[in-house]
Amino acid sequence: NAGVMQNPRHLVRRRGQEARLRCSPMKGHSHVYWYRQLPEEGLKFMVYLQKENIIDESGMPKERFSAEFPKEGPSILRIQQVVRGDSAAYFCASSRTQGQGLYGYTFGSGTRLTVV
Amino acid sequence: SQQGEEDPQALSIQEGENATMNCSYKTSINNLQWYRQNSGRGLVHLILIRSNEREKHSGRLRVTLDTSKKSSSLLITASRAADTASYFCATPPMGGSEKLVFGKGMKLTVNP
Numbered sequence: 001n002a003g004v005m006q007n008p009r010h011l012v013r014r015r016g017q018e019a020r021l022r023c024s025p026m027k028g029h030s031h032v033y034w035y036r037q038l039p040e041e042g043l044k045f046m047v048y049l050q051k052e053n054i055i056d057e058s059g060m061p062k063e064r065f066s067a068e069f070p071k072e073g074p075s076i077l078r079i080q081q082v083v084r085g086d087s088a089a090y091f092c093a094s095s096r097t098q099g100q101g102l103y104g105y106t107f108g109s110g111t112r113l114t115v116v
Numbered sequence: 117s118q119q120g121e122e123d124p125q126a127l128s129i130q131e132g133e134n135a136t137m138n139c140s141y142k143t144s145i146n147n148l149q150w151y152r153q154n155s156g157r158g159l160v161h162l163i164l165i166r167s168n169e170r171e172k173h174s175g176r177l178r179v180t181l182d183t184s185k186k187s188s189s190l191l192i193t194a195s196r197a198a199d200t201a202s203y204f205c206a207t208p209p210m211g212g213s214e215k216l217v218f219g220k221g222m223k224l225t226v227n228p
Contacts, residue, residue: 033215042204042218043159056214091158098214104149104161105216112156 004094004108005074012114013082021077021111025094032075033105034067037089046090049075082115089113122205122222130227135192137222139205140185146210148181148188153202153221162203163190195226 005024013019025032030051035043036059045059049069060067064082069075079086089112093105123138139148147166151159165172165181165188172179178191192199202223206216 035216035218040220042206042220043216044218045215048214059215104164105159106161107151107158109158 004092004106006090006092006108006111008111009109010112010114012116014116015083016081019079019082019086019113019115021079021090021092021113022074023077023092023094023108024074025092026096026106029094029096031095031098032069033093033095034075034077035091035093035107037091037110039088043091046077079113082113084115087113087115122203122219124222125220126223126225128225128227129195131195131197133195133226135195135199135224135226137190137203137205137224139188139190139219141188141205141207142186144210145183145207147208148179149206149216150177150179150188150190151204151206151218153204155201159204192224195224197226197228200224200226 004026007022011019023032032049034046036046037043047060047067048056051069052071064080066078089110091110092108121140127135129135145167147164149164150162152162153159163174163177163179165179167183176193181188202221204218204221206218208216
């Protein structure tokens with residue numbers, strides 16, 4: 001049973017380009033969580049999605065950032081018109097049910113975005 | 117907002133020694149979790165302690181929780197070079213179990 005898969009592992013974008021980060025949850029999991037880690041910082045919650053629904057996006061910047069989790073396929077975190085401050089590691093976790101925070105999360109290996 | 121704060125921020129020890137990391141938090145919690153992150157990698161869940169527990173063990177790990185002081189400690193006994201990593205404490209806010217609030221982390225270096 002593969003873990004949470006994220007790709008690409010590393011992504012370099014020029015300022016103004018779009019970045020698309022993908023997260024394939026563990027088999028049977030329909031809940032996905034995205035976190036961002038700035039250099040030398042802990043992870044910060046961004047968004048929580050279930051299949052085809054955004055449940056909590058309280059940690060998402062209001063502009064340029066969007067997330068989706070379609071019925072088929074991976075969850076996508078999309079950053080439009082990237083700026084240098086978007087350079088960070090983006091991590092995804094998944095769970096089978098709600099309330100996974102009560103038990104602990106399994107994270108993917110992350111996507112390291114560098115904006116040049 | 118920052119919930120957990122690890123202390124010290126960096127620790128360097130020799131193989132075989134014990135390493136103790138502390139975490140303080142601000143609000144009431146349901147549980148407190150510790151994660152490890154090797155350089156350039158994702159986070160690995162180490163251990164979870166619930167608010168009604170005071171101490172928990174898992175292999176070479178020992179976690180304590182003092183809810184009156186809003187603090188937790190992680191002890192790694194008989195450390196190994198492979199324990200070199202950053203360690204984070206994290207909590208789901210009371211009443212909200214879907215997202216974790218992480219501390220900034222503590223960098224542990226175990227010298228062979």
